[in-house]
Amino acid sequence: MEIPYIVSPRKDTGLFNSKIAIWLFLASEVMLFGGFFSAYVFLRLGADYPWPERTLPVLPGLINTFILIASSVTVVLAWAALKMRQWRKFQIFMGTTIACAAIFMALKAVEYKVKWDHQGVRLNDYAIIEGHLAYYQDGDEKRERNFISIEAESVTFSTSRHHRPWVRDILAQAEQRGATVTLADDIELLKERGGSPEKVASAGDELELGLLSTLKRAHERARANNSGVRTRNLRQQWAEAKSENPGKRGWELTATVDIDRDAIADDLLDEISSVTFDFSQPVRLDFDPRDIREGSSSSRLRDDTVIAGTLLDSPLHLEYVDAIDFQHLVMRAEHRGIDPETAITNSWLYENHEWVREVWAWHQEKVGALEQRLIDDYGLDENDNPRRVPTDKERYRIGWHDLAEKAVSEGRVELSAIDKIKEEFIGPNYAARGQETFPELEIPRDQIHFESKFTPAWNTFYAIYFAITALHGLHVVGGAVVLGYFLFFGRAMYLSNPEWLANRVEVGGLFWHFVDLVWIFVFPILYLM
Amino acid sequence: MSSHEDHHHHDPGFIRKYVFSTDHKVIGIQYGITAGLFLLFGFFLMMVMRWSIAYPHEPLPQWMSWMFTEGWKSKWLVDGKVTGETYNMFGAMHGTIMVFLGIVPLGFGAFGNYVTPLQIGAIDMAFPRLNMLSYWIYLAGGLTMCASFFLESGTAKSGWTNYSPLAGFADGQIVNQWLAGQTQWLIGLVLLITSSLLGSVNVITTIINLRARGLTWMRLPFLVWAMLVTAFLLLLAFPPLEAAGIMQLMDRVFQSSFFMPSGLYTPDGGLANLSGGGSPLLFQHLFWFLGHPEVYVLLLPAIACVAEIIPANTRKPIWGYKSMVYSVIVLGFLSFIVWAHHMYMTGMGPAVSAFFQTTTVLISIPSVIILTALIISLWGGSIRFTPPMIWACAFIPMFGIGGLTGLPLAFNLAGLHLHDTYYVIGHFHYVVAPGILFGLFAGIYHWYPKMTGRYMSSKLSHVHFWPSLICMNILFFPMLMQGMAGFHRRWYNGGDAYLAKDPESVNVFGQTVAQYIDLNILMSWGAWALAVAQIPFLINIVWSLKAGRKVESDNPWDATTLEWATPTPPGHGNFVTEPSVYRGPYEYSRPDHDKDFFPQWETPAKKPAEKPAVEPATANNPQ
Amino acid sequence: MASTPEEIQKSVRSYLIVFGALCVFTVLTVAVATWYPLESLIGGHGFDVWDAIVGLLIATTKATLVAVIFMHLNHEKKAVYWIFAGGLMFAAFMAALIALAFNDPIDDPFFYTEPATTSPATTE
Incomplete structure (x- = not known):
C-alpha cells in the first residue's frame, strides 16, 4: 500500500499532498517574516535615536533584486519545461536559477563584509564618527588600534572561571614585552582530612595552565567536600532544633539554627578560589574593550581575572574617518531646547579638530545650496515657508559621498566611473582618495560612549537589517540546495516518474517564489526607507 | 503483521523498525515515552522547588x-x-520542560501521531520521513535544553517566559x-519550534488529503477536528x-539591542556596553503571541481524548457534536487575538486593554460550550466506569475549576491585583495538571489495549487515580487562596522574606503572609505525595505489557471510530483492507440497530427493495 | 491547473510579461525614492509616511504579480488561496494589535516625557 495523492491530486480537494504542505509552510513563513517586520516597525517607531534613513548603499540591493526576479522567472520556466518534458531546457533554467542564487549570496557576502570592517564611535556628547581602524603589525598578526592598555603589576586569576585562551594571551604578551609571570606566594593546601597542608606550588613558580588546572581541581574538590560537611551538619542542627521545639514552625526557628563551626572545623579542606601572579616588571597588556571593565588602578576581565596596574592612555585610532554624524547630538540638544548650531560648535569634535571645522563650514554651504535649490524648484507656501526643506540627515550628517565631493571640488582626486561603481559596493576607496579626504583621528578612550563595528551591535537598525537579511539569505541557500538536488539528482526520477518530479519542482519553485516575495518587501523597506 | 500484498517485503531490522522508524505509530510511542520521561524530570525539579x-x-x-x-x-x-538562583533555574526549566517537552509532545506528538x-x-x-525527522529534532531540542544543567552557567533561569532584558x-x-x-535554551527552542x-x-495535510472514502468533514471524530485546530x-x-x-539570541551573542532599552546598568556596576x-x-x-495559542495547543489534545472516551463509555453520541466543532474552530481563531491579557501590567491604555479583555471573555464562550457539551453528553448515558472513563470524568470538574478561575484574570482590573500572584499559578496548574494531564492519562488507558492487545490493570489505575486526584487538589487549591492574599509568583523562599516576624507588627502585608505561609508545607507534602501516586501508573504500563488481561477483540471498548477497525496492534499499513465510512463517528444506541453501537466502517445492512448504501440522516450524521 | 503543453506555452508568455513588469516596477520604486526629480513630488523632501505608502504599494503590486502568476494562484482552488491569505491576515492582526498596544499607553507621566533625556547615560 502506498500513500495516495503524492503525484495525482485528490478529487475533492483538487490538490496533491506536497502542494498543501508547501502552502501551509509558506503560511508559517509569512508569520515568521511578519514577526520580524513587525519588530522592524516597532523598533523604528519607538527608536530613541535618529533612525538611519536610506543609509544602505542602494546599488547592491538593486542588483540583487533583479537577480532574484530573474531567478523567479527561470525557476517557473524550468517547471514549465519539465511539464513539457524538455529535459535540457529544464537543466538550463534550473541551473540559471541556482547560479542567480549564488550571485545573490556573493553580493550579500560583500555587503556584509564591508559593514563588519567599518567602525562606528559614539562620543559622550552623542556625536558619531565612522571610519576604519588603524592597524599595527604585532608579530605575525595585524591588530586593530582599539584596545585598553594597562601597565600591569600583578594578575589574579579565578581558579574555577579563568578562560584558558586569555591566560595564554596574557602570558604571550608578557613574554613578548620581556616580563615573566611568577607566583606571588607559596600555596599550601590541606587536601586530606586529618592530614597536613601540602605544598602545591612555590612563590616564583612560573605561570602555567597546568598549575591553574591543578588549583582548579583542588579547589573544586575541597569545595565539594566542605559543602557536604556543612550540609550534613546543618541538617543535624535542624533535626535537633525541631525535636527540641516541637510546636514551632521553621521560620520561627531560623534565627537560632546555624552550623556548629567548631564541630566541623577538622573536616574542612582548603579551598582556593583565586591565585595571584606578579610580573617581573610592570608590563603593558592590551585587552579587547568588550572583555574588560577598566578601572584606574585595577581592571577586571569577564572571566573574573583581576589585573592590578595603572590604566594607560588607550585611545581608539581611526586611520580613515569617512563620516561625521551630528544627528543624535542635535536630537538631544533639541529636546533640551538648545539650538543645533550651538550644540555642534560646542561639541568635542568641533572644538578640538580643525579639519572638522573646515568640513562643517563647507557642508553648511552645501546645505544652503540645497535649501535654495528646493525653494527654486518647489516654492514657498502661504506662510512664506519653503515647501520642501533638507532632511535632518542632509543637514547634520557628513557622509563619505560628501567628503569625496569636497575633495573633487577642491581639485583633488577624481576616480573613474568603474572605480566609483566599485565604491558603491565595497565602500570608499581610501587609498585612492587620500588622507586629506579621509583623515586620521585619534579619540581618547574617556570621550567614547559606545563603539562597535557595523554589526548588529551598532544600533537597532543594523540589528534588524542583519536579522532579516541573514534569515532571508539562509532561505535562499536552503531553497538553492533543494533545487540543486532536483537538478543534479532528478534524472532518475525524470525517467521513471516525470510527473512526480514536476510536482516536486513545482513545490520547490513555490518556496523559491516566496523567497523572492520576501525580498520584494525587504529591498524597499530596508534600503529605500 | 497484517497480511498484505507488499511487493518489496523485507525485514527492516530492529533499528529501522523501532528506532529510526517512519511509521506514525512507532513515532507516536517514541514521542509518548520521551515526553513521559521529560514530564517526570520536570516533576522532580518542582519537588525540589517545593522544598525551598x-x-x-x-x-x-x-x-x-x-x-x-x-x-x-x-x-x-x-x-x-x-x-x-538555583530556584530560578529549576523554575524556568520546570515550566519549559512541562510545556514544551512534556505536554505538547505527549498530546500532539504522541496522540496526534x-x-x-x-x-x-x-x-x-x-x-512519514518528515514525521520521523520531527521526532528527532524534538529530542535534540529537549536534550540541548537539559544538557545545559551541566554547563558552568547552569540552565536558563529567567522564567519559562524568558523576558528581556x-x-x-x-x-x-x-x-x-x-x-x-x-x-542554549534559545537554541533548543529553535529546534523545538x-x-x-x-x-x-x-x-494538516494528512487530515485534508488522506481521509478514507466516505469520511466527510462532519463525520470526523472530534479528536481529528481538535488535532486539526491544534496543528493550525x-x-x-x-x-x-x-x-x-x-x-534574543542575537542580543546575547552579537550584543544587539533588539530588546534592550537605552541606559541599562549591569550587575557589576557599569553602563551596559x-x-x-x-x-x-x-x-x-x-x-x-505564541504563548496564548500555546495553552490551547496544550488543551485541545486532552479534550480530544476525553471526547472520544465519553461516548464509548456512555453508549450514546456526544451531545452537540456540531456545536463542538464550530466552537473549536472559533476557539482556534480567537486564541490569536487575546494574548495581551498576559500583559495587563505593562502600562497598556484603556483602548487596547479593553479590546483584549473583550476577546478574552469572548473566548470563554466556545470553551464553555465544549465543556458543557461533554457534561450534557453524560446525561442519560449508560455509564461504564472503566479506567479511561474515570479519568475523563475527573477532567471535567478539574478543568472546569481551572477555566472558572481564569475568568477574574481575564478582566484587566482584577488582573492587576492577581497578576504574577499564586492565583495565576493555581489557575493554570488546575487547567494543565488535574485538567489536561488527567485527560491525557485517560487517553493512555483508553488506547493502550489497541497498542498492546492488553488492558491496563484496573486496580492499579484506581491506586493511581484517587491519590492523584486528592493530591492535585491539596497542592493547587491553596494556591488560589495564597494568590488572592497577595503571594507573588517565583518567590523562592515561599514568602519567608516578607513575613512579619512580630505578631504585633503593623506590616499588613507581612501579617497576611504569616496567615497563609503555613499552607506551603501542606502543598509541598501534597506535591511529594503526588509523586508517589504516579508509581502505580509506571508499574501499570510495564506490568500490563506482559501480564495485563488480553483483549477479547480488535474493538475491546465496542467503540465506533476507525482506529478500532485495525488489527491489534495495527501493523504496517494499519488496515487490512482500505476502509470506507458510512456514517457519523458516534452512532451509539441507535434504535434501529440491534447492537448498541454501529461502527463507522461497517457496511449498512442490505434491505431488499430500494435501499441506497447510504445511512438515513440522523442528528449526528447530517448530510 | 494548467496541464496541457499548449496551456503551459501560454503561461510561459505571461511569465515573461510579468518578468518585464517586475523589472519596471523595481526601477520605479528606486526612482521614486532616490531620484531628485521624482522623490520630492509625493510627500516632502526626504522620507516620510507618503514614501512608505508608495513604496509598500509598489511592493504589494509586485508581490501580487508573483503570487498570482508565478505561484499559480490564479489556477488554484480557493482553499490554497485561503491558507496563504490566512497567514497574511494573522500577521496583519499581530502587527496591528501590537501597534495599538504601543500607541495606547496608560495615562502616566512616565510614558510622556521626552525620550533620551530620561536616559541616565547623559553623564559619563
Whole structure:
C-alpha cells in the first residue's frame, strides 16, 4: 500500500499532498517574516535615536533584486519545461536559477563584509564618527588600534572561571614585552582530612595552565567536600532544633539554627578560589574593550581575572574617518531646547579638530545650496515657508559621498566611473582618495560612549537589517540546495516518474517564489526607507 | 503483521523498525515515552522547588539530593539549601520542560501521531520521513535544553517566559556566550519550534488529503477536528516566537539591542556596553503571541481524548457534536487575538486593554460550550466506569475549576491585583495538571489495549487515580487562596522574606503572609505525595505489557471510530483492507440497530427493495 | 491547473510579461525614492509616511504579480488561496494589535516625557 495523492491530486480537494504542505509552510513563513517586520516597525517607531534613513548603499540591493526576479522567472520556466518534458531546457533554467542564487549570496557576502570592517564611535556628547581602524603589525598578526592598555603589576586569576585562551594571551604578551609571570606566594593546601597542608606550588613558580588546572581541581574538590560537611551538619542542627521545639514552625526557628563551626572545623579542606601572579616588571597588556571593565588602578576581565596596574592612555585610532554624524547630538540638544548650531560648535569634535571645522563650514554651504535649490524648484507656501526643506540627515550628517565631493571640488582626486561603481559596493576607496579626504583621528578612550563595528551591535537598525537579511539569505541557500538536488539528482526520477518530479519542482519553485516575495518587501523597506 | 500484498517485503531490522522508524505509530510511542520521561524530570525539579518554598532555610534532605554530585551541590546549593538562583533555574526549566517537552509532545506528538491517521483511515501520515525527522529534532531540542544543567552557567533561569532584558543579561559572565544556559535554551527552542512546524504541516495535510472514502468533514471524530485546530495553532503561532528567540539570541551573542532599552546598568556596576534603543515590550508581545495559542495547543489534545472516551463509555453520541466543532474552530481563531491579557501590567491604555479583555471573555464562550457539551453528553448515558472513563470524568470538574478561575484574570482590573500572584499559578496548574494531564492519562488507558492487545490493570489505575486526584487538589487549591492574599509568583523562599516576624507588627502585608505561609508545607507534602501516586501508573504500563488481561477483540471498548477497525496492534499499513465510512463517528444506541453501537466502517445492512448504501440522516450524521 | 503543453506555452508568455513588469516596477520604486526629480513630488523632501505608502504599494503590486502568476494562484482552488491569505491576515492582526498596544499607553507621566533625556547615560 502506498500513500495516495503524492503525484495525482485528490478529487475533492483538487490538490496533491506536497502542494498543501508547501502552502501551509509558506503560511508559517509569512508569520515568521511578519514577526520580524513587525519588530522592524516597532523598533523604528519607538527608536530613541535618529533612525538611519536610506543609509544602505542602494546599488547592491538593486542588483540583487533583479537577480532574484530573474531567478523567479527561470525557476517557473524550468517547471514549465519539465511539464513539457524538455529535459535540457529544464537543466538550463534550473541551473540559471541556482547560479542567480549564488550571485545573490556573493553580493550579500560583500555587503556584509564591508559593514563588519567599518567602525562606528559614539562620543559622550552623542556625536558619531565612522571610519576604519588603524592597524599595527604585532608579530605575525595585524591588530586593530582599539584596545585598553594597562601597565600591569600583578594578575589574579579565578581558579574555577579563568578562560584558558586569555591566560595564554596574557602570558604571550608578557613574554613578548620581556616580563615573566611568577607566583606571588607559596600555596599550601590541606587536601586530606586529618592530614597536613601540602605544598602545591612555590612563590616564583612560573605561570602555567597546568598549575591553574591543578588549583582548579583542588579547589573544586575541597569545595565539594566542605559543602557536604556543612550540609550534613546543618541538617543535624535542624533535626535537633525541631525535636527540641516541637510546636514551632521553621521560620520561627531560623534565627537560632546555624552550623556548629567548631564541630566541623577538622573536616574542612582548603579551598582556593583565586591565585595571584606578579610580573617581573610592570608590563603593558592590551585587552579587547568588550572583555574588560577598566578601572584606574585595577581592571577586571569577564572571566573574573583581576589585573592590578595603572590604566594607560588607550585611545581608539581611526586611520580613515569617512563620516561625521551630528544627528543624535542635535536630537538631544533639541529636546533640551538648545539650538543645533550651538550644540555642534560646542561639541568635542568641533572644538578640538580643525579639519572638522573646515568640513562643517563647507557642508553648511552645501546645505544652503540645497535649501535654495528646493525653494527654486518647489516654492514657498502661504506662510512664506519653503515647501520642501533638507532632511535632518542632509543637514547634520557628513557622509563619505560628501567628503569625496569636497575633495573633487577642491581639485583633488577624481576616480573613474568603474572605480566609483566599485565604491558603491565595497565602500570608499581610501587609498585612492587620500588622507586629506579621509583623515586620521585619534579619540581618547574617556570621550567614547559606545563603539562597535557595523554589526548588529551598532544600533537597532543594523540589528534588524542583519536579522532579516541573514534569515532571508539562509532561505535562499536552503531553497538553492533543494533545487540543486532536483537538478543534479532528478534524472532518475525524470525517467521513471516525470510527473512526480514536476510536482516536486513545482513545490520547490513555490518556496523559491516566496523567497523572492520576501525580498520584494525587504529591498524597499530596508534600503529605500 | 497484517497480511498484505507488499511487493518489496523485507525485514527492516530492529533499528529501522523501532528506532529510526517512519511509521506514525512507532513515532507516536517514541514521542509518548520521551515526553513521559521529560514530564517526570520536570516533576522532580518542582519537588525540589517545593522544598525551598516549604522549608527555605533547611538543607535538602538526603532523599531529594542523593542524585546530584557533590561538585554540583557545592556550586548550586549553599550548605545544602536551595539558593534563589538555583530556584530560578529549576523554575524556568520546570515550566519549559512541562510545556514544551512534556505536554505538547505527549498530546500532539504522541496522540496526534498515533491516533489521527488511524481515525481517518489512512495508512500513515502524509510525510512519514518528515514525521520521523520531527521526532528527532524534538529530542535534540529537549536534550540541548537539559544538557545545559551541566554547563558552568547552569540552565536558563529567567522564567519559562524568558523576558528581556533579564534574559539578555543572565549568564552574562560566561566568556563564550554560546556555552551559556540562556543561549542554549534559545537554541533548543529553535529546534523545538522547527519540530512543531514540520509536525503540524504533516498533520494538516494528512487530515485534508488522506481521509478514507466516505469520511466527510462532519463525520470526523472530534479528536481529528481538535488535532486539526491544534496543528493550525502551532503552524501560525510559533513563528513569531521563533523570530523573538532569534532576536534574543542575537542580543546575547552579537550584543544587539533588539530588546534592550537605552541606559541599562549591569550587575557589576557599569553602563551596559550596548547601543540601546530596543524595546523589552516587543519581546513580550512576540512571546505571548505564541504563548496564548500555546495553552490551547496544550488543551485541545486532552479534550480530544476525553471526547472520544465519553461516548464509548456512555453508549450514546456526544451531545452537540456540531456545536463542538464550530466552537473549536472559533476557539482556534480567537486564541490569536487575546494574548495581551498576559500583559495587563505593562502600562497598556484603556483602548487596547479593553479590546483584549473583550476577546478574552469572548473566548470563554466556545470553551464553555465544549465543556458543557461533554457534561450534557453524560446525561442519560449508560455509564461504564472503566479506567479511561474515570479519568475523563475527573477532567471535567478539574478543568472546569481551572477555566472558572481564569475568568477574574481575564478582566484587566482584577488582573492587576492577581497578576504574577499564586492565583495565576493555581489557575493554570488546575487547567494543565488535574485538567489536561488527567485527560491525557485517560487517553493512555483508553488506547493502550489497541497498542498492546492488553488492558491496563484496573486496580492499579484506581491506586493511581484517587491519590492523584486528592493530591492535585491539596497542592493547587491553596494556591488560589495564597494568590488572592497577595503571594507573588517565583518567590523562592515561599514568602519567608516578607513575613512579619512580630505578631504585633503593623506590616499588613507581612501579617497576611504569616496567615497563609503555613499552607506551603501542606502543598509541598501534597506535591511529594503526588509523586508517589504516579508509581502505580509506571508499574501499570510495564506490568500490563506482559501480564495485563488480553483483549477479547480488535474493538475491546465496542467503540465506533476507525482506529478500532485495525488489527491489534495495527501493523504496517494499519488496515487490512482500505476502509470506507458510512456514517457519523458516534452512532451509539441507535434504535434501529440491534447492537448498541454501529461502527463507522461497517457496511449498512442490505434491505431488499430500494435501499441506497447510504445511512438515513440522523442528528449526528447530517448530510 | 494548467496541464496541457499548449496551456503551459501560454503561461510561459505571461511569465515573461510579468518578468518585464517586475523589472519596471523595481526601477520605479528606486526612482521614486532616490531620484531628485521624482522623490520630492509625493510627500516632502526626504522620507516620510507618503514614501512608505508608495513604496509598500509598489511592493504589494509586485508581490501580487508573483503570487498570482508565478505561484499559480490564479489556477488554484480557493482553499490554497485561503491558507496563504490566512497567514497574511494573522500577521496583519499581530502587527496591528501590537501597534495599538504601543500607541495606547496608560495615562502616566512616565510614558510622556521626552525620550533620551530620561536616559541616565547623559553623564559619563
